[in-house]
Amino acid sequence: MRFLLAPEQRAFADSLDAMLTAADTPSVVRAWGRGAPMSGRALWSRIAEAGVFALAVPEAYEGMGPRPVELAVAFVELGRHAVPGPLVETVAAATLLTELAARDDTGPAKRLLPALASGASTATLALPPTPVPYALDADVADVRLAVSPAPEVPADPADAPAPAHATGATGAPQSATAAELRLAPPPGPPRPSLDPARRLSPLASGGELLATGPHVTAAAARALTTARLVTAAQALGVGLALLDRTVAYVKQRTQFGVPIGSFQAVKHQLADAELALEFARPLVLGAAVTMTGRDVAAAKVTACEAAYATARTALQLHGAIGYTAEYDLSLWLTRARALRTAWGSPDTCRAAVLSATAARP
Amino acid sequence: MDLPPMDLDFTPDEEAFRAGARAWLSTHVPSAPLPSLETEEGFAAHRAWEAELAADRWSVVNWPAAYGGRDSGIVRWLIFEEEYYAAGAPGRVGQNGVSLLAPTLFEHGTEEQRARVLPPMATGEVVWAQAWSEPEAGSDLASLRSRAVRTDGGWLLSGQKTWSSRAAFADRAFGLFRSDPDVPKPHQGLTYVMFDLRAPGVTVRPIPRLDGKPAFAELFLDEVFVPDQDVIGEPGQGWRVAMATAGNERGLTLRSPGRFLAAADRLFALWRAQGSPAGARDRVADALIGARAHQLFTYAAASRHLDGASLGPESSLNKVFWSEYDIALTETALDLLGDEGESMDTEWAERYVFALAGPIYAGTNEIQRDIIAERLLGLPKGRR
Structure with a gap:
């Protein structure tokens, strides 16, 4: 047992942090939300060059994954800088294609994965009607994937052993209707999100059929697990950024002649935020190590609730300035709210923890 | 990028240790729960359980073998604890001594103190209570006023301690006393002392907690003699010594x-x-x-x-x-x-x-x- 990031992993996080700090992500986020994705696409390329998307893609398809721990490390940094775009969805799509290939259906992987690894393509993914009815940023994504019907959420094949290549075993519950993976046609106008940088599109039915059968259900369940993990990591990064910004603010904001950060009522709210985030962190990294549905669901609900609670504290301690769209804090505040329900609400994740606990030997 | 993996797995040796702990516990854990350890009867039953654990070196697995442990290291200690509570084994009556005093002795004690104090702690023969708080010194612990006055070959303790967990039935206690009242800062001039709860001059008045059980006690000390060998660390350095304990406790x-x-x-x-x-x-x-x-x-x-x-x-x-x-x-x-x-x-x-x-x-x-x-x-x- 050694539950500690290696120096190389910490250096990877630090280099991403430095790159994203220099990238002035707040202006990128705002442009993305206005429907001007140029700067976001440029940033996407740099994130890809750093190897982030390749972490979700096997070497056979020009990646260097799957590496869930490094993915989690990277997504903490992406969240810390509120990077916009279908980041989770691209990694989830890559996982879906990888898992299809692991079940002897290599066509879609050969066709799509190398461009996802290199950053040449962005992807989005929906599992309609639940648990993921909308595809994030489908209006700008190059690859729009839809799986229907989606895997049943509580019966989580991610807890089953990985499929053997030779047998093509699915590890998935048999569904009455064979699941289909399709390349969805261009979407209609996106629905606005509470987070102005997120653009939600229902995917139209139809489109090219890429794969069908029970292995699609199994692969989609794996994609869902990966999406939950990196959403949790992203939320953790969002929460850490909110805490950092708020700590800095209460040190310099003075009232009654002293920094408001010297008041116990302020300190204890921030101590609680730190507590929530620092207990979410090992759940996120532990889930990346085990990749069980139980650990991933636990990480998702805990990291997202910690980030959201930190957002509430950040807003309260900033006062009215934090309530304005103009102030950059808003980018993280609204992101924390959106991630909380994306890829599995708190209720859904708690249900997954309970059903996995009941199924334990 | 070829990174060493983080790993939540245990080695075959660690798994063997786990299996050994599980096997011992499965044949030794009392089938019916012991009476509450906050009662006289339950305290005695828990003390006997500590002796049973110690007889097979399961009471303090992470201590050195010389004092009754297994030199297990922290990972095996964590494994032991998982197995211990999964087996439904009794609460640990010696927890205050094992978790608070022992780490202090390992860090600041003398070899003579360790050899004398730790083995009977490991067997439950001597159960320790803590004596930190005073009526006017709670969260502001450094404002404590109980005194340690120099005398031939040792110190005389006087004053009042309170909220002393386990003291109703325990044998000895450890805590901080003010040995030098003429220092500019309250954290200075404190001395870390071990003393006998049955020594002349000690009065123990049990305090019933919410459910009426005497889970803690007030201690009244009137010129209680403590030999030099029962001071941990240098006289006057007690705060620093105690903070090592507090760090372990938390x-x-x-x-x-x-x-x-x-x-x-x-x-x-x-x-x-x-x-x-x-x-x-x-x-x-x-x-x-x-x-x-x-x-x-x-x-x-x-x-x-x-x-x-x-x-x-x-x-x-x-x-x-x-x-x-x-x-x-x-x-x-x-x-x-x-x-x-x-x-x-x-x-x-x-x-x-x-x-x-x-x-x-x-x-x-x-x-x-x-x-x-x-x-x-x-x-x-x-x-x-």
């Missing part, structure tokens, strides 16, 4: 993840036995998740410790977490019991009463939040 060793993993599993079983009521669903899930979070947080701390890092103020995070977690878990259990929830006859009632004290002892959670805010987040000091 850090890894006072509440192991095994306790909460086992408690969460029992809560889950209770929830299912009651028909999985929807109203408690979220809280049961959060108990399971919190136990896993505490386990992984502790594994991370243990890994940092093995890497040579010392436990810092992040132990305050741990203390707030487990003390609030324990209350939430036991409250949920009582709620699930419905009409039985107020009965003292369930396994949960005493656990709940015990949990209620968690946010108060070992440094109140308000003090811990101050530490988190000031030392981890760097916020300015202000009026408490």
